[in-house]
Amino acid sequence: MPNKILFCATVDYHFKAFHLPMMEWFKQxxxxVHVAAKGELDLPFVDKKFNLPIERSPIHLQNIKAYQELKQIIKQQKYSIIHCHTPMGGVLARLAAQSARKTGTKVIYTAHGFHFCKGASLLNWSVYYPIEKMLSSLTDCLITINEEDYELAVSRGFKAKEIAHVHGVGVNAIRFKPVQKIEKWRLRQEYEYRTDDILLFYAAEFNKNKNHELLLHALALIKDQVPSTKLLLAGKGPLLESTQLLASRLGLDHMxxxxxxxxxxxxxxxxxxxxVASSLREGLPVNIMxxxxxxxPIVATQNRGHSELIVEGENGFVLAPSDTDLFAIRMKQLIESAELRQQMGMSSMQRMKMYNSLQVEQELGGIYKSYMLEEQNEAESQYRRAYI
Structure with missing residues (x-):
């Protein structure tokens, strides 16, 4: 019988977006490989998939049902490793795996950005901090994806048997890479942009945390000085319509x-x-990586995720979320200087070497292998006790 690992998260798309390489690694x-999450996506490298009624809200009654189903799945399947992600996936899996841990199952949790952090609200600290600290005692390995979260977990005495730091979820450097100028022009022609346009890009859900209003107000301050600039906003979300109305009110429809x-x-x-990136809170943002x-080059607001990726004045600028004027100045500075864009862009690529998929796979593989070896040693010990 092969060893089994269970990946658990709130929704199955999380695995499609971030974790398929490690699922493939386990198959190799x-x-x-089993997956437990809400959704009916057909995921590669997965032998068995459980569609659980997990809801994002911690007070949703469906989460009780999801917990009960997950507890039964863990009891039946006898996993060697359970790796959980996302806040609710992490809560339910660690609670459901308590009995399994007593018989040798190892539980790993990746925190993709604690909701309590420097500058977070008192409400976040009063709600999320005690939950995460309590659940850390049900965790064999707590993985953080930024230095601030790592230092916080260590300094606050989180009780996980091991606390580790990896460099995010990894970015595929083969897929995401610069192109030659002729290819850049060809792409612009395909998307109906001019070769001399200056294109600013931000991919993010339209919600309060992503703070698109800052970008619009900053651009409005310089719109007459940078007429060939276009701000491209990719994404959807509850605040899309109000953001579109704001852009129109600020006279930015054409930009x-x-x-x-x-x-x-x-x-x-x-x-x-x-x-550009205007979010108030980030763990380690994939869009920036x-x-x-x-x-x-990057112009972004100051938060733990942005500050870990961007070195002020080297590969971009990191600014207070409230400083609309300086955000506008930094955008204009980069818009007007091709030399500065090239210099900072090169620095961005250099910094990304520690965050690419291969690096992260090596870091995660090292963590997994330590538990695989432990599992192997325990099996050998049981064999010796039984037969020798």
Whole structure:
């Protein structure tokens, strides 16, 4: 019988977006891969998939049913490793796996950005912090994807047996890469942009945290000085319509292009000149890593994720979310200087070497192998006790 690993998250799309390479890695090691999450996606490298009624809201009654189903699945399947992701996936899996841990199952949890952090609200600290600290005692390995979360977990005495730091979820440097100028022009022609346009790009859901209003107000301050600039906003969300109305009210209809949900980010980024990001809270943002991998300079708000990726004045600028004026100044500085864009873009690519998929796979593989070896040693010990 092959060893089994269970990946658990709130929704199955999370695995399609971020974790297929590690699922493939487990298959290459001869392991059986199971997934438990809400959704009916057909995922590659998965031997068995459980569609659970998990809801994002921690007070939703469906989560009780999801917990009960997950507990039964874990009892029946006898996993060697359970790796959980997302807040609710992490809560339910660790609670459901308590009995399994007593018989040797190892539980790994990746925190993709604690909701409590420097600058977070008192409400976030009072709700999320005690939950995560309590659940850390039910965790064999707590993985953080940024240094701030790692230091917080260590300094606050989280009780996980091991606390590790990996460099995000990895970005495919083959898919996300710069292109030659002739290819950049060809892409622009395909998407109906001029070769002399300056394209700013931001891919994010339209919600309060992503803070699109900052970008629009900053662009409005300089719109008459940078007439050939276009701000491309990819994504959808509850605040899309109000953001469109704001762009119109600020006289930016001709400069701001709402692209909707896109699956061609790997083509839109290389034809762009600058990446911008205005979010209030980030763990380690994939949108910024993809932009850096494509050789773009960044103008972004200050939060733990942005500050880990962007070195002020080297591969971009990191600004207070409240400083609209300075955000506008930094955008204009990059818009007007091709030399500065090239210099900072090169620095972005250099920094991305530690965040690419191969690097992250090696880091995660090292963590997994330590538990695989432990499992193997335990099996050998049981064999010796039984037969020798």
């Amino acid at each position: 090691q001869g392991w059986e 701001v292009h709402f692209l909707g949900f896109r699956n061609d980010i790997d083509r839109l980024l290389p034809m762009s000149d600058i990446a 993809e932009a850096m991998s494509c050789g773009l």
